[in-house]
Amino acid sequence: MPHDDPDHPHSLLPPEPALRVKALETILTRKGLIDPAALDAIIDTYENKIGPRNGARVVARAWSDPAFKARLLEDATAVVSEMGYYGRQGEHMVALENTPEIHNMVVCTLCSCYPWPLLGIPPTWYKSDAYRARTVRAPRAVLADFGVVLPDEVAVQVWDSTAEIRYLVIPQRPAGTDGMAEEALMALVTRDSMIGTGLPLPPGDASQEAPG
Incomplete structure (x- = not known):
């Protein structure tokens, strides 16, 4: 199957939950509802500072x-x-x-x-x-x-x-x-x-x- 092939382009995609999150982020960004830079700052804070x-x-x-x-x-x-x-x-x-x-x-x-x-x-x-x-x-x-x-x-x-x-x-x-x-x-x-x-x-x- 394609997803079992490490050389297949689809193998470079993140797993489905991450894709869903990315798609939602893209939609909200295009609608001007979120700021990607602010979102990155929040994630960085929780991952590395908090x-x-x-x-x-x-x-x-x-x-x-x-x-x-x-x-x-x-x-x-x-x-x-x-x-x-x-x-x-x-x-x-x-x-x-x-x-x-x-x-x-x-x-x-x-x-x-x-x-x-x-x-x-x-x-x-x-x-x-x-x-x-x-x-x-x-x-x-x-x-x-x-x-x-x-x-x-x-x-x-x-x-x-x-x-x-x-x-x-x-x-x-x-x-x-x-x-x-x-x-x-x-x-x-x-x-x-x-x-x-x-x-x-x-x-x-x-x-x-x-x-x-």
Whole structure:
């Protein structure tokens, strides 16, 4: 079939949902209802400024400041609001701390509730039916798909995000990071580690994967 041929012109087209979005954008632009430059600025803000760097800063500070972490675990909504991270899709936040005994991961089984002010735009896989269904039934298998294999003695706790409550996972601080500054620690925090489907980068690998 043509779509199975990588050399066929159609193979260069984006997937159907992206085509629909592009077609709608084109129509609205021609009617003068949207400004493409403004739209690009909004997308850039959510992808690169709002999140997931905001979440990475929260995690790095929790790693560095025990008093901050204690407050964050007690009332995440108030603490992240003080840092300027609040608004729609982030009104009610709960922080979950990974430990040597418990690994937390987040899913939204009904739709795709996600903490936009902290993590930015949700990844496509987070919204997929497969992730939403399989995470509840077989969380370890899902983690393995992401390359995360945990020891049997580590319990996996799945949290269902809703319109009322959204979650931020505080991953375990990587070994060998004592004395690192907050900015350096931020570079180790991946988006997936704050959802629970990934782990932070080890020191020295920060250049391989920026948050998001």
